[in-house]
């Protein structure tokens with residue numbers, strides 16, 4: 353099939369590359385000329401395991417190409433995927449400017465049937481707006497072409513995006529058009545594996561499914577974080593509790609880890625956008641309100657522990673930070689807990705020496721050159737003479753460090769671990785003062 357993907361961010365680029373991988377001809381459009389230039393030069397603008405090779409392979413095979421030319425992109429694909437950003441507006445609602453601009457471009461340049469597929473995360477009712485925008489643009493041109501609009505929300509996780517797209521748990525498709533259903537069935541046939549992954553539904557339900565999934569997962573994390581805070585005070589261990597409750601298949605072991613708060617480009621934004629939608633609809637979402645509040649508090653948990661141990665005034669103190677990305681496997685720092693912890697430490701006069709396997713360039717872009725932030729290329733180098741180590745991201749490379757060398761490098765063996773990487777008994781046995789999350793019983 354001939355496909356156009358509008359937007360070459362995490363979702364658009366992965367969608368384009370994976371759909372080319374199974375034999376489609378894909379043209380990716382982005383208005384960001386620098387991104388397209390990078391892609392055309394054989395590079396990729398983001399870090400995502402397996403993506404660069406997949407892009408290069410499909411470009412070489414002639415199945416994947418890139419453009420900034422809207423007219424060419426609209427002409428190319430019978431299916432037009434909209435995968436542009438839907439950032440939060442000031443009131444927390446999803447900003448649909450880019451989605452509707454993409455829709456308008458399609459209406460402006462289409463000369464025959466197009467299936468327009470919303471892949472961006474968009475509030476319920478957006479497909480109607482996309483439809484209306486295209487219809488209106490066609491009317492203004494005096495043109496009459498058939499088109500269909502479908503919702504196909506994306507569930508990939510950063511750091512595992514290619515794997516998630518190639519081997520999806522489910523493919524949600526919302527349509528009210530038989531023609532659209534047929535096209536998308538055929539397009540997604542190679543991703544079915546051994547049983548049907550397509551979940552077909554009406555458009556509004558598909559749009560809500562995306563938000564409901566992220567809201568449920570965010571709720572689970574905030575719940576575990578609050579249990580962890582309670583466990584600490586009660587002298588219980590959240591890791592034991594996690595295993596105990598996860599054994600119930602109705603709960604399950606996945607996505608049950610307490611930590612220093614959830615971040616990323618999706619959970620915080622989508623929880624707020626859904627709350628906004630509910631407010632407009634006059635429906636209280638009390639649970640989700642608490643999920644958001646609990647997460648904001650959890651992002652400060654490490655700082656509270658530092659202050660309780662070292663005092664409010666941290667002037668002249670030096671901290672090592674392991675991990676800047678919002679989670680391992682990505683260079684993305686959007687809403688990362690590290691940013692809030694850095695700001696809180698700086699506000700108290702401390703300086704930080706940080707290492708992250710992927711996100712250091714991003715940290716430099718966000719925080720700029722400043723005397724109270726040093727970025728080093730080796731986690732052990734961050735420890736020289738520091739008053740404490742803070743762990744913000746559970747990268748694999750941090751899991752089995754040389755503990756003796758760590759102790760020798762630090763001014764004092766003090767570790768605040770926001771991701772529960774280490775065994776508390778072992779740490780204490782080695783002579784560390786160790787502050788994990790929710791492990792009061794060990």
Ligand SMILES: NC(=O)c1ccc[n+]([C@@H]2O[C@H](COP(=O)([O-])OP(=O)(O)OC[C@H]3O[C@@H](n4cnc5c(N)ncnc54)[C@H](O)[C@@H]3O)[C@@H](O)[C@H]2O)c1
Nearest residue numbers: 359360361362363382383384436437438450454472473506
């Ligand atoms: N990042 C994720 O893990 C993830 C997963 C599932 C769903 N989503 C959702 O998918 C959508 C895209 O997210 P992302 O992380 O890929 O965003 P992103 O910001 O990384 O990329 C969006 C891209 O769209 C481009 N763009 C904007 N307007 C355009 C237009 N009119 N024409 C062409 N290109 C345009 C931008 O230049 C940018 O490169 C969002 O709604 C997001 O919530 C994201």
Ligand SMILES: O=c1ccn([C@@H]2O[C@H](COP(=O)(O)OP(=O)(O)O[C@H]3O[C@H](CO)[C@@H](O)[C@H](O)[C@H]3O)[C@@H](O)[C@H]2O)c(=O)[nH]1
Nearest residue numbers: 506507508509510573607608609611614615616618678679
């Ligand atoms: O047990 C857990 C699991 C995750 N997290 C945190 O939760 C955040 C989000 O993690 P994750 O879901 O792995 O990352 P995302 O790439 O943001 O993916 C989420 O958001 C995407 C965008 O909507 C969806 O497509 C995915 O299905 C959904 O998992 C991160 O800060 C994690 O540290 C925890 O604290 N504990």
